[in-house]
Amino acid sequence: MNLPASFISAVERLIPRERRFDDPLSTLAFGTDASFYRLIPKLVVRVESEAEVVKLLRLASASRVPVTFRAAGTSLSGQAVTDSVLIVLGEHWNGRDIRNGGAQIRLQPGVIGAHANAVLAPLGRKIGPDPASINAAKIGGIVANNSSGMCCGTAQNSYHTLAALRLVLADGSVLDTEDPLSVARFQASHGELLERLAELGRQTRADEALAAKIRHKYRLKNTTGLSLNALVDYDQPLDILTHLMVGSEGTLGFISAVTYHTVPEHPHKASALIVFPDVETCCNAVPVLKQQPVSAVELLDRRSLRSVENMKGMPDWVKSLSATACALLIETRASGPSLLAEQIERIMASIADFPVEKQVDFSSDPAVYNQLWKIRKDTFPAVGAVRRTGTTVIIEDVTFPIERLAEGVNRLIQLLEKHRYDEAILFGHALEGNLHFVFTQGFDEPAQIARYEAFMQEVAQLVAVEFGGSLKAEHGTGRNMAPFVELEWGHDAYQLMWKIKRLLDPKGILNPDVVLSEDPELHLKNLKPLPAADEIVDKCIECGFCEPVCPSRGLTLTPRQRIVMWRDIQARRRDNAGSTALEKAYRYQGIDTCAATGLCAQRCPVGINTGDLVRKLRGLDAGHAGTADWLAEHFAASVRASRLVLLAADSARRLLGAPRLEKLSGVLSRISGGHLPQWTPAMPQPVRLKRPAAAQPDERPRVVYLAACVSRAMGPAGDDREQVPLLDKTRALLEKAGYQVVFPKGLDKLCCGQPFASKGYPEQAERKRRETLDALLEASRGGLDPIYCDTSPCTLRLVREQIDPRLQVFDPVKFIRTFLLERLDFEPQETPIAVHVTCSTQHLGEAEALIDIARRCAREVVVPEGIHCCGFAGDKGFTSPELNANALRTLKEAVQYCEEGISTSRTCEIGLSRHSGLDYHGLVYLVDRVSRAKARPV
Structure with a gap:
């Protein structure tokens, strides 16, 4: 069914063109969430204010147009897909307000859960919900799905930590429960609705059997259906309404702000892994542990452990466990170390009588602690990584009454075996009887769908009917379980849900078929295809965990x-x-505007670097291999040419003035289609390179200094207060610290290969890399001397692939923390500095070290939130400046109180300087300024 013309024209008047999408590429791209369902919206609207939502809902209501709300799209059950109108949160939904010393926090729905916790962390608080997707999921989805997680349980979910809500109903009316004026207006305009909610509450509480069933269902972890517990837990209609909104999955209204009661985030924690000989023993220990001071108890069956036993870093003993082994990963947290020790003693004493096959004692050592949790966290991606191309990974989410957990686990295992899901694993939040089972499933053929249907029917009967559990513990009902809601809840409760739906959404426009559906086969329709595309990305499960760190998010794809x-x-x-047509659109949106820095791989559960695919596609289109060969062979000449270009640009600046040159170059860049870079005041001057004198041997320790090509070509900007080139500043700092600085032979022609790799010329890139490594091996006397590379992207390029184990190649951060901190005295400066952690610094594992060094150098350090990659990407800041601008659109406001920025990549610093209004410099400038050489003992 097409959208009414009157509706479309009204939306066009309301929402600017750049925030409306109806083209095939955009609608398919936005029509994907983390579930295994696919619906293509006819129109996608990016909203930036509550007023826009209000007007859109009034238009939709008048025209009876279904709408679906979407935050991060990490939902697993099909809650955020539609074939009608998809309303997506834009950039202006990130409001946060910490109250009462952190006891409460007011959040808009676009705030990522982990960001909320980051601002609460200094106060020793956090929000209650802790879904596994918290680094990507947004508050709107967390509340709408009543998401929980490993430590949240039922006591700390959104429902139980809700303090207030601001919402928009289907008719466009707004209610803010912490604003007395808003409440008064709503009571006047919607008094009948509130009275009907109050009456539904009275009727439900008076029905003893129904009320008892509801209380039983929410004693368990449960997100199946609407939150009927609101009708028995509260008698005031406003309380009933706000708690009904929690877990309603966008079917009852739009959540535009939520106020949470926060919970303590204890700083001291320890974990242990206890492996029991069988499922029964393992599950029987859970009720005992539930009475102890534990914050999390995670169950892993033998299949789960087997799925990760061959992964790097896993203990050898995992492979030797018995076929029936079943483990509990236990965590306890406390406010202090002595209390933590007491809790550990109590916990271990409580389960001392249970037979144990293998045990890793409680440890607060981060190395041990992180390794244990890595076992748990790697189980899901382990299944995803071995699945057959074209199949999807399904993670189901059920709850058994904890007293019947052992029986439930065994029965689930039997069902998985019966239906030949041989790769399936089972793990979960044991304290709540909440189990996840993960399996791979194809939907290409009717037989595959029939197999899935038969399996799900038996699971539903087992969990909901036989055990009285919940079919969805924390992932939400969605389309996946909507046909089974009545089976789980029974006729009376199910009809009560429909009454609530029709009361709050009488025209049925809010996310139809989600949570409640009259289609018994809905869960078998609109199944998402996952066709083979390229072996680099075929393991992608489309979870969306990668999206928050992508610099093109909000610009293209x-x-x-x-x-x-x-x-x-x-x-x-x-x-x-x-x-x-799609390929033509994809050229710009998919390929040209990808920074290809690979931060997505760090967030991806199966380690996919989408940048690798983009570089491969660029390589297929790279038709200038001869030119690339020539440049590789004559690299010194190309560096000299770069200096000449920068010299010409700087001469033009002096002649025309910066404002006129910036305007003129912008016009020329647009006319050339980006082939001519746009000049900005942050553009470097050329380096007037002095050929380094041959080092004369002395008693000082040697360091081989590899100055990157950008450091050899690009000096400071014309109006930068720092006018010493990076190469000279670095050499001076190294000598201050007592090092003899040695340069490799033929420095001018050396290159890590990154410029060639990013353009799709891998052969030339590897040739230059090998040439550079050979020169470094010689300069370092066969690896005897450490090698300092002054640019982190070049360091990463050199060390990421196979490298001679004798070579010790350091980026600026690692070299400074390893060698210079002990040789220098620091006097931190008073003026605040901004720190940009480059993508390569993150890949090298030096992010925290960079921030630590900065804090040694300055009393106040600002790390802008939400900026993970600057988007300059070598030369993208010149050729596609809109990517750089998009990635740094929030930078200026975040660093407005700083006087300087630091980083470890000269090209990144160009874009950072341009979009911040600050001068960004290499880390060595800051270290050199605040340090002096330690006195050497005579």
Whole structure:
């Protein structure tokens, strides 16, 4: 069904063109969430204010147009897909207000859960919900799904930690429960609705059998259906309404702000892994542990442990466990070390009589602690990584009454075996009887769908009917379990849910078929295809965990969307279905505006670097291999040419003035389609390179200094207060610290290969890399001397692939923390500094070290939230400046009180300087300024 013309024209008047999407690429890209369902919206609208939501809902209500709300799209049950209108949160939903010393926090729905915790952390607080997706999931989705997690349980979920809510109903009316004026207005305009809610509450509480059933269901972890516990827990209609909104999955209204009661975040923690000989013993220990001071108890069956036993870093003993082994990963937290020790003693004493096959004692050592949790966290991606291409990974989410947990686990295992889900694993939050089982499933053929249907019917009967449990503990009902809500809840409760739905959404426009559906086969329809696209990305499960760190998010496509679109293009090619238009759009949105820095791989559960796919695609289109060969062979000449270009630009600046040159170069850049870079005041001057004199041997320790090509070509900007080139500043700092600085032979021609790799010329890139490594091996006397590379992206390029083990190559951060801190005295400066952690610094594992060094150098350090990659990406800041601008759109406000920024990549610093209004410099400038050489003993 097409959208009414009157509705479309009204939306066009309301929402600017750049925030409306109806083209095939955008609708498919936005029509994907983390579930295994796919619906293509007819219109996607990015909203930036509550007023826009109000007007859209009034338009939708008048025209009876269904709408679906979407925050991060990490939901697993099909809550955030639609074939009608998709309303997506834009950039202006990030409001946060900490109250009462952190006891409460007011959040808008676009705030990422982990960001809320980051601002609460200095106060020793956090929000209650802790879903596994917290680094990507947004508050709107966390509340709407009543998400929980490993430590949250039922006591700290959104429902139980809710203090207040601001919401928009289907008719466009707004209610803010912590604003007395808003409440008064709503009571006047919606008094009948509130009275009907109050009456539903009275009727429900008076029905002893129904009320008892509701209380039983929410004694368990449960997100199946609407939150009927609101009707028995509260008698005031406003309380009933706000708590009904929690877990309603966008079917009852739009949540535009939530106030949480926060919970303590204890600083001291320890974990242990106890492996029991069988499921029964393991599960029987859980009720005992529930009475102890534990914050999390995670169950892992033998299949889960087997799925990770061959992974790097896993203990050898995992492989030797018995076939029936079942483990509990236990965590306890406390406010102090002595209390932590007492809690550990109590916990271990409580389970001392249970037979144990293997045990890793409680440890607060981060190395041990993190390794134990790595076992737990790697189980899900382990299944995803071994699945057959074209199949999806399904993670189901059920709850058994804890007293019947052992029986429930064994019965689930039997069902998985019966239906031949041989790769399936089972793990979960044991304290709540909440189990996740993960399996791979194809939907290409009717037989595969029939197998899935038979399995799910038996699971539903087992969990909901036989055990009286819940079919969805924390992932939400969605489309996946909507046909089973009545089976789980029974007729009376189910009809009560429909009464609530029709009361709050009488025209049925809010997310139809989600939570409640009259279609008994809904869960088998609109199943998402995952066609083969490329072996680099075929393991993608489209979870969206990658999206928050992508610099093109909000400009073009995210990594998830790049993969979705490439899959579709490849499928169209195979089917001769016509992909030309999509491919043309994908050229800019998917390839040209990808920074290809690979931060997505750090967030991806299966380690996919979408940048690798983009570089491969660039390579397929790279038609200038001869030119690349020439540049590789004559690299010194190309560096000299770069200096000449910078000299010409700087001469033009002096002649025309910065404002006129910036305007003129912008016009020329647009006319050339980005082939001519746009000049900005942050543009470097050329380095007037002095050829380093040959080092004369002395008693000082040697360091080989590899100055990157950008350091050899690009000096400071014309109006930068620092006018000493990075190369000279670095050499001076190293000599201050007592080092003899040695340069490799033929420095001018050396290159890590990154410029070639990013353009799709891997052969030339590897040739230059090998040449550089050979020169470094010689300069370091066979690896005897450490090697300092002054640019972190170049360091990463050199060390990421195979490298001679004798070579010790350091980026600025690692070299300074390893060698210079002990040789220098520091006097931190009073003026605040901003720190940008480059993508390469993150890949090298030096992010925290960079911040620690900065804090040694300055009393106040600002690390802008939400900026993970600057988007300059070598030369993208010149050729696609909109990518750099998009990635740094929040930078200026975040660093407005700073006087300087630091980083470890000269090209990144160009974009950072331009978009912050500060001068960004290499880390060595700051270290040199605040340090002096330690006195050497005579």
